[in-house]
Amino acid sequence: MIRPLVVIFTAIVLDAVGIGLIFPILPSLLQDVTHAENVAPYIGIMTALYAVMQFIFAPVLGSLSDRLGRRPVLLISLAGAAINYLFLAFAPNVWKLLLGRAIAGLTSANISVAMAYITDISPEDKRARRFGLFNAMFGIGFIIGPVLGGALGDDWLRLPFIAAAVLNACNLLLAFFVLPESRTPTREKIDLAALNPLRPLRWVFSVKSLLPIIFIFFVFSATGEAYGTCWALWGSDTFQWSGLWIGLSLGTFGVCQTLAQAFLPGPAVKLLGERAAILTGVTGTCIALIVMAFATQSWMIFAIMPIFALGGIGVPALQSLATRQVDESQQGQFQGVLASAVSLASIAGPLIFSSFYFVAREQWPGAIWLFVVVVYAIGIPLVLGLRLKEPAPAPAM
Numbered sequence: 001m002i003r004p005l006v007v008i009f010t011a012i013v014l015d016a017v018g019i020g021l022i023f024p025i026l027p028s029l030l031q032d033v034t035h036a037e038n039v040a041p042y043i044g045i046m047t048a049l050y051a052v053m054q055f056i057f058a059p060v061l062g063s064l065s066d067r068l069g070r071r072p073v074l075l076i077s078l079a080g081a082a083i084n085y086l087f088l089a090f091a092p093n094v095w096k097l098l099l100g101r102a103i104a105g106l107t108s109a110n111i112s113v114a115m116a117y118i119t120d121i122s123p124e125d126k127r128a129r130r131f132g133l134f135n136a137m138f139g140i141g142f143i144i145g146p147v148l149g150g151a152l153g154d155d156w157l158r159l160p161f162i163a164a165a166v167l168n169a170c171n172l173l174l175a176f177f178v179l180p181e182s183r184t185p186t187r188e189k190i191d192l193a194a195l196n197p198l199r200p201l202r203w204v205f206s207v208k209s210l211l212p213i214i215f216i217f218f219v220f221s222a223t224g225e226a227y228g229t230c231w232a233l234w235g236s237d238t239f240q241w242s243g244l245w246i247g248l249s250l251g252t253f254g255v256c257q258t259l260a261q262a263f264l265p266g267p268a269v270k271l272l273g274e275r276a277a278i279l280t281g282v283t284g285t286c287i288a289l290i291v292m293a294f295a296t297q298s299w300m301i302f303a304i305m306p307i308f309a310l311g312g313i314g315v316p317a318l319q320s321l322a323t324r325q326v327d328e329s330q331q332g333q334f335q336g337v338l339a340s341a342v343s344l345a346s347i348a349g350p351l352i353f354s355s356f357y358f359v360a361r362e363q364w365p366g367a368i369w370l371f372v373v374v375v376y377a378i379g380i381p382l383v384l385g386l387r388l389k390e391p392a393p394a395p396a397m
Contacts, residue, residue, distance in 0.1 A: 004121060005130070007179045008114050010171050011078065012134060013141035015108045017167070018081065019050075019228075020145020020254075021160045022101075024246035025153035027233050032157060034094050038361055040233060042094060044354025046101045047229050051346035053105025058343075061113050069185040070117045071175075077110035078172040085165035089158040120182035136258075143254040150247020210334070212382045213322050214341050219379040220282075220318065221342045225349025226372045227253070230357045237365040239298045249301060256305045260312025265320075268313045274321040278383050281314020286373045293366035321386065 022029075026046070030039040065073040084107060088100040115134065122130050152159040231250060235241040241249070268277040288308035295301055326334045353368065360367040 003178050004117070004180060004182070007171070007175045008117055009133065009137045010174065011074065012111065012114055012137040013144070014081070014164070014167055014171055015111060016138045016141025017145040017148065018085070018104060018108065018164050020142045020250065021149030021152075021164060023146050023228055023232050023250060024150035024243040025157055025160060025232075027236055028153070028243065029097070029157050030094065033092070033097060038358055040230070040354045040358040040361065043229055043233065044350040044352075046098060047225065047350035047354070048347045049098060049102050050105035050108075051343065051350070053102050054108055054111075055340075055343040055347065057106045058111065061110055062116060065113045065116055067185055069181050070113055070120065070183060071179055071181045073113050074110055074117070074179065075172065075175055077107045077113070078168055078175060081107040082165050082168035082172055085161045085168060089161035089165065117182050136262075139254065139258040139261075143251050143258065146247040146250035146254070147244075148247070150243035150245070150250075153243040153247075210325060210337075212386060213325050214337060216318065216379045216382050216386075217322070217338050218341045218345045219375060219382075220315065221345035222349035222352070223285075223372050223375050225346060226353040226368065229350045229353045230368050233357060233361070234365050234368060237361060238295070239301075241298070245298070252302060252305055253308065256309035257312045260309035261316060264310075264313045265316035269317050269320060274317045275383060275386065277317035278314045278321065279380070281311045281317065282376055282380065282383075284308065284310025285314070286376055289369040289373050293369040295366070318383075325386075 026043055027039055030036070030042045030046075034042060036042070061073055061077065080103065084100055084103040087103070088097065091097045091100055115131070118130050118134060119127065148163065149160040152163055227250075232246045235246045235249060239245075265277070268280065272280060284307050288304045288311075291304050291307075292301060322334070322338065353371070356371050357365070357368045360371075
């Protein structure tokens with residue numbers, strides 16, 4: 001039982017490493033292949049394209065794993081990831097980089113298969129703990145990725161992709177020889193209608209009382225996309241950071257967020273209540289963003305990381321509050337809707353923030369962080385207006 005979990009958790013770490021390693025080097029890489037001075041729009045398109053592919057193919061891979069088995073789908077996705085990173089390492093122009101990033105998003109959609117595998121092999125009393133470890137592995141990978149990408153990218157812009165290809169190839173070999181099948185494939189015909197990623201959203205518009213909480217999730221998730229999209233550009237433009245320093249700053253941010261989410265939400269909700277914990281998290285994040293907007297020295301960014309980490313208590317508190325908006329019989333459907341909202345935010349956020357940065361860069365790069373504060377402010381009245389309502393019946397889909 002331990003060996004399959006090691007393989008699955010390693011795959012999750014590598015998925016997160018693959019997401020994070022490109023952030024520190026992406027501006028320089030795009031400048032190298034496009035020869036454009038302001039590459040913010042390209043960054044937004046690449047980040048959104050990755051999210052689009054995840055959004056579309058997560059349900060597809062999940063359904064295929066039900067019919068064909070978890071093991072073959074995971075092996076194919078790991079092989080695809082290794083080949084894709086080699087493709088990215090030697091892509092000579094922006095169109096091939098975009099194609100490679102799209103394939104990367106497709107292969108990273110195996111997260112839904114990994115979660116299904118953990119469910120298959122875990123008794124109910126161990127699932128919560130193992131899903132907690134699942135989230136921790138993703139956090140670890142996202143901390144390692146930017147640091148690894150920044151350090152290797154300073155030597156050669158393509159080197160991080162070669163490193164990721166080697167790591168995924170090693171995990172593919174490990175999975176091939178160690179990972180057993182976790183369930184008997186059904187071999188049933190796939191229901192194409194069930195693969196529509198927008199299908200869960202149909203319910204939202206029939207239960208309008210849930211629209212505010214869905215919109216809050218969308219807004220807060222979209223703000224999180226600003227960091228991956230604009231952090232490296234801003235660090236380079238404002239402080240002339242190298243890839244290593246961009247990676248270290250993102251890694252520090254990831255460590256603080258992970259620690260805050262691991263230890264603060266429970267005590268914060270118990271002391272303040274869910275609504276106040278959400279607002280406290282938003283306040284801490286906005287204070288840090290305002291400091292970043294006006295910062296003139298690098299040390300200021302690292303100094304405010306503990307304040308930034310307060311934002312880590314907001315999302316778990318929001319998730320807790322959200323679960324109380326519907327009764328137990330609707331929780332699965334509701335969580336599917338929230339996942340769809342987060343996915344759509346991952347597509348829209350990079351396009352919005354990269355466009356703003358493209359316009360503001362010459363005059364004031366730090367203005368991007370004030371724009372993020374403004375977007376946060378849109379959600380605050382909705383948080384204040386949330387009420388625990390009687391759950392509405394779910395119509396048949």
